[in-house]
Amino acid sequence: MKQSITLNKITQLMGFGFLKPITALFTGKPQKEDIVNFLKKIIVPLLSILLFLGVWQGGSTALFNKEANFKIEKALADQGQAAADEMRACIASGEISCQPNTLPSPSQVWASFKTLLEDHKVISADKLAFKEKTAVMNEKRIAAGKEPITYTGRPSFVDQIFTSLKTVFAGFLLALVIAVPIGVVIGLSTTLRSSFNWLIQIFKPVSPVVWLLLVFMIVKTLTKDSNSDSAFIISFISVGLCSMWATLVNTAMGVSSVDKDYINVAKVLKLGPMQKVFKVILPSSLPLIFTGLRITLSVAWMVLIAIELLAQSPGLGSFVWEEFQNGAIDSNSKIIVAMFIIGIIGFLLDRIMLTIQNMVSFNKNEGV
Amino acid sequence: MAYLELKNVCKTYEDASGGTEVLSNINLTIEEGEFVAIVGFTGSGKTTLVNLINGLIKPTSGEVLFKGEPVTDTSHERGVIFQNYSLLPWLTVGQNVYMAVKEAFPKESKEKLQAIVKDYVAMVSLSPAINKRPKELSGGMRQRVAVARALAMNPEMIIMDEPLGALDALTRGNLQDEILNIWSKDKRTALLITNDVDEGIYMADRIIPLKPGPNATLGPEFTIDIERPRDKTSLNDNETYKKNRNAIIEYLMDIGNERKSVSNETYELPEISPKSFVA
Structure with a gap:
């Protein structure tokens, strides 16, 4: 039992x-x-x-x-x-x-799903073989101070999923790092709250596409003299900027609406300002912050597909777009497979956040 | 010089329609080591009075003097036990008390502080629950944690704002004894705010009724000359007890009736809407 x-x-x-x-x-x-x-x-x-x-x-x-x-x-x-x-x-x-090109039936989608998995196996095997083949040569190249040769073949569907997850987590972390501290500061001061309110209200509803273009303008110039992969940087920054607003607003609200009793306790104990923030205000606003983070993660996952599609950054978004452009007989069913995978991963991400939220949160009336 | 002195204290809460004077012309003197109780109806401004004395709010006019110095802020010398316990729900019993102790004795070592926490939690007989969170405790246990937290800071004066108001009669009796025990041990000064006349008579040296607000002010004081330690059961037959009890209740009933007779007008309910969720 x-x-x-x-x-x-x-x-x-x-x-x-x-x-x-x-x-x-x-x-x-x-x-x-x-x-x-x-x-x-x-x-x-x-x-x-x-x-x-x-x-x-x-x-x-x-x-x-x-x-x-x-x-x-x-x-x-x-x-x-x-x-x-x-x-x-x-x-x-x-x-x-x-064959007529139209909405695929469930069995076609299932067949495509299996094809994609097969494809992944083939590509993985290929990759492994490539690695083995180049191992000796790469060692020599590294010893000679040259860049090792890496596999540049087509990524499989499963690889694309992991690339997307990487981008979404980078974006989510960026949103967390920006939104939580700013939210706390804004929540603490009514002056700051009213002075930044216009900014939040204006930028919150801006479309992911516009964010992408804005980030593109800035990152393109900043990475002019480096040859690193700017598509990834652009897409994760855009994802972060699109999705951080929910956390920002929720954090500010949580911090500004801390129970008066807790504030009185902090005053009577004569906690210093830092202690007051870290020991009373932050813990008591954690439930709302986590609600915000949960929304942020789902928004991040949702906009990610659109952003990858536009930024030409590898991942599920570009997979969908390439399949659509490809127009092969099973392209449509592959798109539907991607749709389900996106949905299921989104659901799982939300559940993970919910679990963390349930672990850290407490009932508001528990102390009373 | 009195230990705590309130001189012509008034408190007005400003609002759109001008303001309501909650407390007017409060004059109160408490000597060192005294146990004073203030009894009053709910909503008569008792909590406002407590917050004035512990320094959470400032009087609109008049002065609050603590050991001759005006009260401008909260102080570790005045420990407060809140009406609604106000424990931090994300901390355990021990952590709640530790937080207070650490602020009161910032120079002590961690081991020493832990020892103090242990002592005080044991004093309110909650040692088995030291690692539990407030939600796992009953109301009486929570209030005992609040008592331990206030006392662990070793304040010179204990201010209690209806500390036992939400408890059942039996737990209430036990906690009254516990508080009296602690108070009599090193004769701290204590101020008890309550709505229970019996509790006041059982615990205090002096009882002062608070006339209900708005414009609340203190009524005539009643001195309770009953020898300590007082015994609850024999108290019922004590002449002084009976006399004081009747006098106080009669006084309170009179002002209660007075209030009823003037307040036969109808009030319009305020228009309230939920707070906007946007920033």
């Missing part, structure tokens, strides 16, 4: 409370209400997923038929009956050259 208690606690902490019915069903004796709960919280959501897949399948079939009919009619109008029959047979035979 003890095990199930800790298991429940962990799932609860991570916001996976919906898993509780399963743990309840498999640890200890299942009660009648456990079974009802299981039906309600597991079976019904599963049915909704099936419904979603069904609607998707139906929709993609309808779109496919529409596109196919259009193609056949076009062939009929342009080249006559023989061409139309040929087109119909071609589509029915599933030949790649004449």
Whole structure:
């Protein structure tokens, strides 16, 4: 029983409370209400997923038929009956050259997902082989003071995911480092708050694209005389600048609305100004700061795709864009795969933040 | 020279419609080692009075003198036990007390400070809970932590703002005894604000009723000549106790009735809307 208690606690902490019915069903004796709960919280959501897949399948079939009919009619109008029959047979035979280009069905997307994984295996093996091949040569080059040769082949889908995660974390850290200290300072002083309010209000709604262009203008000039990879720098700074506003506003609000009782305690204990900030104000505003950080991380992940797409920086965004430009027969389904991966990673990132938030936060009325 | 003296103290809270005088013409003298209780209705300005004495707010006019010096800021010489405990919820019991001790004795070594914390937590019999957070404690235990925190700073004067108001009758009795114990040990000066006349009579040397605000002012004082240590059960049959209790309650009832008879006008509720979330 003890095990199930800790298991429940962990799932609860991570916001996976919906898993509780399963743990309840498999640890200890299942009660009648456990079974009802299981039906309600597991079976019904599963049915909704099936419904979603069904609607998707139906929709993609309808779109496919529409596109196919259009193609056949076009062939009929342009080249006559023989061409139309040929087109119909071609589509029915599933030949790649004449397939209608439209929304892929779930099974196509699943097939593409497997292709992408296969592709990753091939590229990884290739990379490893390359590394082995160049190992000796690289040692010599390093000894001679030259740059080692690195693998410059096409990155796989999985590599792109990690590149994107790297960019989003760099951007998130930048947002954290900028927004939290400024938020604290602004929150502490009403004068500063009113004097910087206009700036926050104006820059908060600015679109990611505009931020990217602004950062591009500045970084381009700054990195003029170095040959480092400025695409990464540009994209992570833009991500940070786009996403930091939620943290900034939340931190300022948390700091400015600290419970009067805690401030009185700080006064009666005669804490110095630094101590007051670090021992009373910051801990008591942590829950709100974390709410801000959580929003920041989801915004960062959301704008990242658009920014990578525009900045030509490697990652999921450029993967999507390249697939779209590519126009191969499975490009559309690869885009949908990327869409799901982006969604799932976004969800997981949010859960990680929620877990940290639940660990550090406390109920406002606990001390009273 | 009196230990603590309030001379013609007035406090007005400014607002859009001019201002309300919460306290007017408060005159109070407390001698060293005395235990004084101020009783009053809720909302009569008791907390304002406490905050004036401990230095959290400044009087609009008049003077608050502590050992002859005007009070301008909070001081470690005056320990405060707040009405709502005001423990920091992210710190454990020990850490809450440690924070206060560290401020009061900044030059002591860490081991010495830890020892002081341990002593005071033991004094309020919370040693087993020293590593717990306030949310894991009951109301009475939390208030005991607040008591330990205030006393661990070794203040010369203890100011208590309805410290037992939120507790049940049994816990309340226990804590009253604990506070009296601590007070009698080294005869510190104590000021107790309460809305419970019995509690006042049981604990204090003098009881002063506060006429309800706005324009709250102190009423005539009642001296309680009952020998210490006082015993709660035998107190009920004590003549002095009965006489004082009746006199105080009668006085409070009279001003209560007076207030009721003047306040038969209807009040308009203020228009309140939630605070904007934008910066």
